[in-house]
Amino acid sequence: MNNIPSDVKEIMEFVCESDGIRLDAYVSTMCELTRSSASRLVENGNVSVNGKAVTKKSFPVKNGLHIAVTLPPVEVCSATAQKMDLDIVYEDDDIIIVNKPQGMVVHPAPGNPDKTLVNGLMYHCEGRLSGINGVIRPGIVHRIDKDTSGLLVVAKNDNAHNCLAEQIKEHSFKRVYKAVVIGSFSEGEGRIDLPIGRHHTNRKKMAVTSQNSKEAATNYKTIEVFRGYSLCEFRLETGRTHQIRVHASHFGHAVVGDPLYAPLEGKNPFNLSGQCLHAQVLGIVHPTSGEYMEFEAPLPPHFERTLELLRKNYN
Numbered sequence: 001m002n003n004i005p006s007d008v009k010e011i012m013e014f015v016c017e018s019d020g021i022r023l024d025a026y027v028s029t030m031c032e033l034t035r036s037s038a039s040r041l042v043e044n045g046n047v048s049v050n051g052k053a054v055t056k057k058s059f060p061v062k063n064g065l066h067i068a069v070t071l072p073p074v075e076v077c078s079a080t081a082q083k084m085d086l087d088i089v090y091e092d093d094d095i096i097i098v099n100k101p102q103g104m105v106v107h108p109a110p111g112n113p114d115k116t117l118v119n120g121l122m123y124h125c126e127g128r129l130s131g132i133n134g135v136i137r138p139g140i141v142h143r144i145d146k147d148t149s150g151l152l153v154v155a156k157n158d159n160a161h162n163c164l165a166e167q168i169k170e171h172s173f174k175r176v177y178k179a180v181v182i183g184s185f186s187e188g189e190g191r192i193d194l195p196i197g198r199h200h201t202n203r204k205k206m207a208v209t210s211q212n213s214k215e216a217a218t219n220y221k222t223i224e225v226f227r228g229y230s231l232c233e234f235r236l237e238t239g240r241t242h243q244i245r246v247h248a249s250h251f252g253h254a255v256v257g258d259p260l261y262a263p264l265e266g267k268n269p270f271n272l273s274g275q276c277l278h279a280q281v282l283g284i285v286h287p288t289s290g291e292y293m294e295f296e297a298p299l300p301p302h303f304e305r306t307l308e309l310l311r312k313n314y315n
Contacts, residue, residue, distance in 0.1 A: 015201050016065040023047065023059040027069055029259045030204050032146075033111040046070040079108050079136060081127065084120030089295050094160040094287050095153055096121065096139075099297040102149040102274055107137045121154060129154065130161035141165055142173075142239055147259075147274020149300045150177070151282040163287035168239060174283030175236040177244055178223075178299060180276040180306055181253040182262065184230035189221040192247045196240045205260055206242045208250045216240045218247045226314040229256065231307065245275060256306065270306045278303055 014030050027047055028038035045053045048068045049061070061067065087099040100106070100117055107118040121129060121139060129139030132155075139154040141164045155161035167173040197213030199205035217237035224231040230253075234244045242261070248254055249261035256262065257272030270276075283294040299307075 010071045012069045012071065012203065014067045014069075014204075016061045016063055016067055017202075018061060019063050020060050022057060023049070023054060023061055023067075024057040026061045026067070030067075030202070031069055031071065031111070032109075032204065037111050041069060041071070046072075079116070079118045079122055079138060080114070081123035082114060082119040083123050084115070086117070086120045086124060088124070089151065089297065090293075094156055095164075095284075096125070096156065097151060097153050097282065097295050099151055100144060100149060100279075102147050102300060102302060105146045106143045106152070107140055109136075125156060129156055130158050132158055132161045142168060144279050145242065145245075145275075145277075147257075148177075148277045148279060149297075149303070150279025151295055151297050152279065153282060153284055155287075160287040164284060167285060171237050172285070173239075174281065174294065175239070175279060176281035177234045177236070178278050178280050178303070179232050179234060179244065179248070180256045180303070180310070181230055181232055181248050182256060183228065183253050184222055184225050185220060185232070185251065185253060190219070192216075192218045192220065192251075194247065194250065196243060196246055206240070206246045208246060214238075214240055216243050216247065218244060220248075226310045229310055229314060231310075244277060270309055272302060272306065276303055276306050 012031055018026060024035060024039040024042050027041060028035045039057050041047055042057050043055055045055055046069060047054055050066050088096060089099050090097040105112040105116045108114060108116050118138060118140065131138060133140050139156060141155050141161055142152060144150060144152055153164060155164055194208045194216060195210060195213035196206050196216040197209045197211055199207040215238060219235040221233045222230050223233055236243060245255055245258055245261050254262040255275040255277050256270065258275040278299055281294065281296050283292065285292050
Protein backbone atom coordinates (compact mmCIF):
# COMPACT_ATOMS: atom_id res chain seq x y z
CA MET A 1 0.00 0.00 0.00
CA ASN A 2 1.41 3.34 -1.03
CA ASN A 3 0.02 6.07 1.24
CA ILE A 4 0.86 9.72 0.62
CA PRO A 5 -0.05 11.72 3.73
CA SER A 6 -1.55 15.19 3.56
CA ASP A 7 -1.25 17.86 6.25
CA VAL A 8 -4.95 18.70 6.04
CA LYS A 9 -7.18 17.48 8.87
CA GLU A 10 -10.91 17.03 8.50
CA ILE A 11 -13.50 17.70 11.19
CA MET A 12 -16.79 15.82 10.94
CA GLU A 13 -19.72 16.97 13.05
CA PHE A 14 -22.96 15.17 13.87
CA VAL A 15 -26.10 15.77 15.88
CA CYS A 16 -26.66 12.38 17.47
CA GLU A 17 -29.90 10.57 16.64
CA SER A 18 -29.23 7.48 18.77
CA ASP A 19 -29.42 6.57 22.45
CA GLY A 20 -27.20 4.25 24.47
CA ILE A 21 -24.67 3.33 21.77
CA ARG A 22 -20.98 3.40 22.76
CA LEU A 23 -19.08 6.42 21.52
CA ASP A 24 -16.51 4.36 19.60
CA ALA A 25 -19.26 2.37 17.88
CA TYR A 26 -21.09 5.57 16.94
CA VAL A 27 -17.92 7.16 15.52
CA SER A 28 -17.17 3.95 13.62
CA THR A 29 -20.58 3.99 11.94
CA MET A 30 -20.84 7.69 11.21
CA CYS A 31 -17.28 8.10 9.91
CA GLU A 32 -17.18 4.71 8.13
CA LEU A 33 -14.10 3.62 10.09
CA THR A 34 -13.11 0.30 11.58
CA ARG A 35 -14.01 -0.08 15.26
CA SER A 36 -10.32 -0.10 16.22
CA SER A 37 -9.65 3.12 14.27
CA ALA A 38 -12.61 4.81 15.92
CA SER A 39 -11.45 3.65 19.35
CA ARG A 40 -8.00 5.16 18.77
CA LEU A 41 -9.56 8.48 17.79
CA VAL A 42 -11.53 8.54 21.04
CA GLU A 43 -8.55 7.52 23.19
CA ASN A 44 -6.36 10.18 21.54
CA GLY A 45 -8.81 12.95 22.36
CA ASN A 46 -9.94 13.49 18.77
CA VAL A 47 -13.65 13.21 19.63
CA SER A 48 -15.61 15.86 21.49
CA VAL A 49 -19.14 15.78 22.86
CA ASN A 50 -20.87 19.13 23.21
CA GLY A 51 -17.49 20.84 22.84
CA LYS A 52 -15.63 18.77 25.45
CA ALA A 53 -13.12 16.04 24.54
CA VAL A 54 -14.21 12.56 25.64
CA THR A 55 -11.59 9.80 25.81
CA LYS A 56 -13.77 7.02 27.25
CA LYS A 57 -14.63 4.59 24.45
CA SER A 58 -17.70 3.24 26.22
CA PHE A 59 -19.22 6.69 26.80
CA PRO A 60 -22.95 6.27 25.95
CA VAL A 61 -24.14 8.73 23.33
CA LYS A 62 -27.57 10.27 23.62
CA ASN A 63 -30.05 11.78 21.22
CA GLY A 64 -29.32 15.45 20.56
CA LEU A 65 -25.65 15.49 21.57
CA HIS A 66 -23.29 17.40 19.27
CA ILE A 67 -20.36 15.15 18.38
CA ALA A 68 -17.26 16.38 16.53
CA VAL A 69 -14.56 14.06 15.21
CA THR A 70 -11.16 15.36 14.15
CA LEU A 71 -9.82 12.93 11.59
CA PRO A 72 -6.07 12.46 11.02
CA PRO A 73 -4.49 13.84 7.84
CA VAL A 74 -6.11 12.45 4.73
CA GLU A 75 -4.24 9.64 3.05
CA VAL A 76 -4.27 9.06 -0.68
CA CYS A 77 -4.46 5.31 -1.18
CA SER A 78 -3.65 3.03 -4.06
CA ALA A 79 -4.89 -0.52 -4.28
CA THR A 80 -2.46 -3.41 -4.08
CA ALA A 81 -3.08 -7.07 -4.83
CA GLN A 82 -4.09 -9.32 -1.94
CA LYS A 83 -4.95 -12.99 -2.13
CA MET A 84 -8.55 -13.45 -1.01
CA ASP A 85 -11.38 -15.92 -1.37
CA LEU A 86 -13.84 -14.31 -3.79
CA ASP A 87 -17.21 -15.72 -4.82
CA ILE A 88 -16.91 -15.28 -8.59
CA VAL A 89 -20.18 -16.11 -10.33
CA TYR A 90 -19.00 -15.49 -13.90
CA GLU A 91 -15.84 -14.34 -15.66
CA ASP A 92 -14.57 -13.80 -19.21
CA ASP A 93 -12.09 -11.47 -20.91
CA ASP A 94 -14.32 -8.41 -20.38
CA ILE A 95 -16.21 -8.74 -17.11
CA ILE A 96 -16.34 -10.43 -13.73
CA ILE A 97 -19.56 -10.95 -11.78
CA VAL A 98 -18.86 -11.17 -8.04
CA ASN A 99 -21.15 -12.10 -5.15
CA LYS A 100 -19.90 -9.76 -2.42
CA PRO A 101 -20.40 -10.83 1.20
CA GLN A 102 -21.84 -8.56 3.86
CA GLY A 103 -19.07 -6.67 5.63
CA MET A 104 -16.70 -6.34 2.67
CA VAL A 105 -15.83 -2.83 1.46
CA VAL A 106 -15.72 -2.47 -2.33
CA HIS A 107 -12.58 -0.34 -2.69
CA PRO A 108 -9.85 1.11 -0.43
CA ALA A 109 -10.36 4.40 1.36
CA PRO A 110 -8.97 6.05 4.48
CA GLY A 111 -10.06 3.83 7.37
CA ASN A 112 -10.38 0.82 5.04
CA PRO A 113 -6.97 0.68 3.31
CA ASP A 114 -6.95 -2.98 2.35
CA LYS A 115 -8.78 -6.34 2.35
CA THR A 116 -11.40 -4.80 0.07
CA LEU A 117 -12.99 -6.36 -2.99
CA VAL A 118 -10.64 -4.37 -5.23
CA ASN A 119 -7.58 -5.74 -3.42
CA GLY A 120 -8.81 -9.27 -4.05
CA LEU A 121 -9.64 -8.55 -7.68
CA MET A 122 -6.19 -7.04 -8.28
CA TYR A 123 -4.66 -10.34 -7.19
CA HIS A 124 -7.14 -12.52 -9.07
CA CYS A 125 -6.83 -10.56 -12.33
CA GLU A 126 -3.12 -9.85 -11.95
CA GLY A 127 -3.88 -6.15 -12.25
CA ARG A 128 -5.81 -6.44 -15.53
CA LEU A 129 -8.79 -4.22 -14.73
CA SER A 130 -10.30 -1.13 -16.30
CA GLY A 131 -8.30 1.97 -15.39
CA ILE A 132 -11.06 4.54 -15.93
CA ASN A 133 -11.65 5.04 -12.21
CA GLY A 134 -7.95 5.29 -11.39
CA VAL A 135 -5.72 3.34 -9.01
CA ILE A 136 -8.17 3.40 -6.13
CA ARG A 137 -11.18 1.87 -7.95
CA PRO A 138 -9.88 -0.15 -10.89
CA GLY A 139 -12.69 -1.96 -12.69
CA ILE A 140 -15.44 -0.61 -10.44
CA VAL A 141 -18.49 0.44 -12.48
CA HIS A 142 -21.02 0.49 -9.63
CA ARG A 143 -20.89 -0.18 -5.91
CA ILE A 144 -22.95 -1.76 -3.19
CA ASP A 145 -22.62 -0.70 0.44
CA LYS A 146 -20.24 -2.46 2.82
CA ASP A 147 -23.03 -4.21 4.74
CA THR A 148 -25.15 -4.96 1.67
CA SER A 149 -24.44 -8.36 0.14
CA GLY A 150 -24.84 -9.53 -3.42
CA LEU A 151 -23.94 -9.12 -7.06
CA LEU A 152 -21.91 -6.51 -8.83
CA VAL A 153 -20.13 -6.47 -12.18
CA VAL A 154 -16.50 -5.45 -12.58
CA ALA A 155 -14.94 -4.31 -15.88
CA LYS A 156 -11.64 -5.85 -16.98
CA ASN A 157 -10.97 -3.25 -19.69
CA ASP A 158 -11.96 0.31 -20.56
CA ASN A 159 -14.28 -0.69 -23.41
CA ALA A 160 -16.32 -2.91 -21.09
CA HIS A 161 -16.36 -0.18 -18.45
CA ASN A 162 -17.72 2.43 -20.86
CA CYS A 163 -20.38 0.07 -22.19
CA LEU A 164 -21.60 -0.88 -18.72
CA ALA A 165 -21.57 2.75 -17.55
CA GLU A 166 -23.76 3.68 -20.52
CA GLN A 167 -26.26 0.97 -19.56
CA ILE A 168 -26.45 2.42 -16.05
CA LYS A 169 -26.98 5.89 -17.50
CA GLU A 170 -29.77 4.63 -19.77
CA HIS A 171 -31.41 2.70 -16.90
CA SER A 172 -31.16 -0.59 -18.82
CA PHE A 173 -28.93 -2.10 -16.14
CA LYS A 174 -31.10 -4.56 -14.16
CA ARG A 175 -30.61 -4.62 -10.39
CA VAL A 176 -33.09 -6.42 -8.14
CA TYR A 177 -32.68 -6.56 -4.37
CA LYS A 178 -34.37 -8.42 -1.54
CA ALA A 179 -34.74 -6.77 1.86
CA VAL A 180 -36.44 -7.30 5.19
CA VAL A 181 -38.05 -4.02 6.22
CA ILE A 182 -39.84 -2.70 9.27
CA GLY A 183 -43.62 -2.77 8.81
CA SER A 184 -45.13 -3.05 5.34
CA PHE A 185 -46.04 -0.70 2.52
CA SER A 186 -49.72 0.27 2.33
CA GLU A 187 -49.81 -0.96 -1.26
CA GLY A 188 -48.43 -4.35 -2.22
CA GLU A 189 -46.34 -2.89 -4.99
CA GLY A 190 -45.53 0.49 -6.44
CA ARG A 191 -42.94 2.97 -7.62
CA ILE A 192 -41.11 5.54 -5.50
CA ASP A 193 -39.96 8.54 -7.51
CA LEU A 194 -38.35 10.97 -5.06
CA PRO A 195 -35.03 12.84 -5.42
CA ILE A 196 -32.13 11.98 -3.14
CA GLY A 197 -29.36 14.25 -1.90
CA ARG A 198 -26.98 14.66 1.03
CA HIS A 199 -28.64 14.94 4.45
CA HIS A 200 -28.60 18.58 5.61
CA THR A 201 -27.02 17.85 9.03
CA ASN A 202 -25.40 14.43 8.72
CA ARG A 203 -22.96 14.15 5.83
CA LYS A 204 -22.84 10.36 6.08
CA LYS A 205 -26.57 10.08 5.43
CA MET A 206 -28.60 10.68 2.33
CA ALA A 207 -32.19 11.91 2.36
CA VAL A 208 -35.21 12.59 0.21
CA THR A 209 -34.75 16.27 -0.56
CA SER A 210 -35.20 18.83 -3.29
CA GLN A 211 -31.93 20.57 -2.38
CA ASN A 212 -28.82 19.61 -4.37
CA SER A 213 -30.40 16.28 -5.21
CA LYS A 214 -30.69 13.89 -8.13
CA GLU A 215 -33.69 11.99 -9.46
CA ALA A 216 -34.13 8.57 -7.92
CA ALA A 217 -36.67 5.89 -8.79
CA THR A 218 -37.24 2.59 -7.01
CA ASN A 219 -39.86 -0.06 -7.74
CA TYR A 220 -40.99 -2.19 -4.80
CA LYS A 221 -43.07 -5.33 -4.31
CA THR A 222 -44.08 -6.99 -1.06
CA ILE A 223 -43.26 -10.70 -1.10
CA GLU A 224 -44.16 -11.86 2.42
CA VAL A 225 -45.73 -10.11 5.42
CA PHE A 226 -44.93 -10.83 9.08
CA ARG A 227 -46.00 -9.23 12.34
CA GLY A 228 -44.20 -5.88 12.25
CA TYR A 229 -41.96 -6.74 9.29
CA SER A 230 -42.08 -7.72 5.63
CA LEU A 231 -39.91 -9.23 2.94
CA CYS A 232 -39.75 -6.95 -0.09
CA GLU A 233 -38.26 -6.92 -3.56
CA PHE A 234 -36.77 -3.66 -4.85
CA ARG A 235 -35.82 -2.96 -8.47
CA LEU A 236 -33.63 0.05 -9.11
CA GLU A 237 -34.17 2.36 -12.04
CA THR A 238 -31.44 4.74 -10.86
CA GLY A 239 -28.48 4.01 -8.63
CA ARG A 240 -28.10 6.74 -6.03
CA THR A 241 -26.09 6.30 -2.84
CA HIS A 242 -28.13 4.34 -0.26
CA GLN A 243 -31.15 4.60 -2.59
CA ILE A 244 -33.21 1.65 -1.36
CA ARG A 245 -32.33 2.36 2.26
CA VAL A 246 -33.36 6.02 1.93
CA HIS A 247 -36.57 5.45 -0.04
CA ALA A 248 -37.72 2.66 2.27
CA SER A 249 -36.97 4.60 5.47
CA HIS A 250 -38.68 7.71 4.08
CA PHE A 251 -41.98 5.81 4.24
CA GLY A 252 -41.26 4.40 7.70
CA HIS A 253 -40.10 1.01 6.42
CA ALA A 254 -36.34 1.11 7.03
CA VAL A 255 -34.31 -1.98 6.24
CA VAL A 256 -33.89 -4.13 9.35
CA GLY A 257 -30.43 -3.85 10.88
CA ASP A 258 -29.63 -0.59 9.10
CA PRO A 259 -27.30 1.40 11.42
CA LEU A 260 -28.01 4.73 9.69
CA TYR A 261 -31.68 4.75 8.77
CA ALA A 262 -33.54 2.29 11.01
CA PRO A 263 -35.21 3.76 14.09
CA LEU A 264 -33.66 2.69 17.37
CA GLU A 265 -36.46 0.33 18.40
CA GLY A 266 -36.19 -1.65 15.16
CA LYS A 267 -32.50 -1.33 14.50
CA ASN A 268 -31.18 -4.79 15.30
CA PRO A 269 -33.69 -7.25 16.74
CA PHE A 270 -32.18 -10.22 14.89
CA ASN A 271 -28.51 -9.77 15.91
CA LEU A 272 -27.54 -8.53 12.44
CA SER A 273 -24.20 -6.88 11.74
CA GLY A 274 -25.72 -4.55 9.13
CA GLN A 275 -28.78 -4.01 6.97
CA CYS A 276 -30.64 -7.08 5.74
CA LEU A 277 -30.34 -6.11 2.08
CA HIS A 278 -29.12 -8.36 -0.74
CA ALA A 279 -28.44 -7.59 -4.41
CA GLN A 280 -29.98 -10.79 -5.73
CA VAL A 281 -30.38 -10.30 -9.50
CA LEU A 282 -28.09 -8.52 -11.96
CA GLY A 283 -28.85 -8.22 -15.67
CA ILE A 284 -26.56 -6.64 -18.28
CA VAL A 285 -25.92 -6.59 -22.00
CA HIS A 286 -22.47 -8.06 -22.56
CA PRO A 287 -20.12 -5.31 -23.78
CA THR A 288 -18.63 -7.43 -26.58
CA SER A 289 -21.21 -10.02 -27.63
CA GLY A 290 -24.27 -7.80 -27.17
CA GLU A 291 -26.00 -10.75 -25.47
CA TYR A 292 -28.29 -10.09 -22.50
CA MET A 293 -27.00 -11.95 -19.46
CA GLU A 294 -28.74 -12.33 -16.10
CA PHE A 295 -27.29 -13.65 -12.86
CA GLU A 296 -28.82 -14.52 -9.50
CA ALA A 297 -27.18 -14.96 -6.09
CA PRO A 298 -28.89 -16.97 -3.34
CA LEU A 299 -29.80 -15.23 -0.12
CA PRO A 300 -26.82 -15.32 2.28
CA PRO A 301 -26.96 -17.20 5.62
CA HIS A 302 -27.66 -14.12 7.76
CA PHE A 303 -30.64 -13.27 5.54
CA GLU A 304 -32.00 -16.83 5.62
CA ARG A 305 -31.64 -16.93 9.43
CA THR A 306 -33.61 -13.70 9.72
CA LEU A 307 -36.41 -15.08 7.57
CA GLU A 308 -36.43 -18.29 9.60
CA LEU A 309 -36.87 -16.29 12.81
CA LEU A 310 -39.62 -14.17 11.25
CA ARG A 311 -41.55 -17.20 10.03
CA LYS A 312 -41.20 -18.89 13.42
CA ASN A 313 -41.86 -16.01 15.80
CA TYR A 314 -43.55 -13.17 13.90
CA ASN A 315 -46.52 -14.76 12.11
